[in-house]
Amino acid sequence: SSELPAAVLSRGQRFKLALTCYEGSKAPIGLFDEPFASGMDASGLREMKKLIRNAVANQRSVLYTTQLVTYALEFADRILVIHDSGIHFDGPPSQFQSTLESGDPILQLFSETEA
Numbered sequence: 001s002s003e004l005p006a007a008v009l010s011r012g013q014r015f016k017l018a019l020t021c022y023e024g025s026k027a028p029i030g031l032f033d034e035p036f037a038s039g040m041d042a043s044g045l046r047e048m049k050k051l052i053r054n055a056v057a058n059q060r061s062v063l064y065t066t067q068l069v070t071y072a073l074e075f076a077d078r079i080l081v082i083h084d085s086g087i088h089f090d091g092p093p094s095q096f097q098s099t100l101e102s103g104d105p106i107l108q109l110f111s112e113t114e115a
Contacts (some may be wrong), residue, residue, distance in 0.1 A: 004065075010039040019051050030055065032064040036071045051073070065092070069110050081106065 006014055017033065022030040034049050052075050055062045066072055072079050073093045081089040088106045089099055100107050 013042055015040055016044050019047055020029065023051060023054070027060075029061045029063060032062065034066060035064050036066055036068050081110075 006017055009017065015032075018032070032048075032050075036045065040048065052062050056077075073096065076093055079091065079093055079096045080087065080091060083106045088104055089096060091099070100110055
C-alpha cells in the first residue's frame with residue numbers, strides 16, 4: 001500500500017522507492033549504493049537499468065557503487081576503483097578490461113571474481 005512507511009518496506013522495495021523518487025526529481029545526479037545487489041527482483045533490476053539509460057538520455061548522471069564488474073562494464077561511462085584511499089583505476093570500461101592484467105593486486109581481485 002502507498003500508505004506504508006518506508007521503514008517497513010523490504011530492502012528491494014525501499015530501493016524501488018528511491019529509484020522512483022530520483023526519476024520524479026530534477027536532480028542532475030543520482031547516487032546509489034550497490035543497486036544491483038540490493039535485493040531487488042528481476043523487475044526491479046530492469047527498472048534500474050532503465051533508469052540509467054533514461055538518465056543518460058536526459059543528460060543526467062547516475063553514480064553507483066558496485067562489486068559486480070559486469071554491470072559496471074555494461075552501464076558505466078567511467079569506472080573508478082578506490083581501495084584504502086588510493087585510486088587503482090580511473091577510466092572508461094574499454095580500458096578497464098585491459099588494465100586488469102596490469103599486475104595491480106587490487107585489480108587482480110576483479111579478475112578472480114569474474115572468472
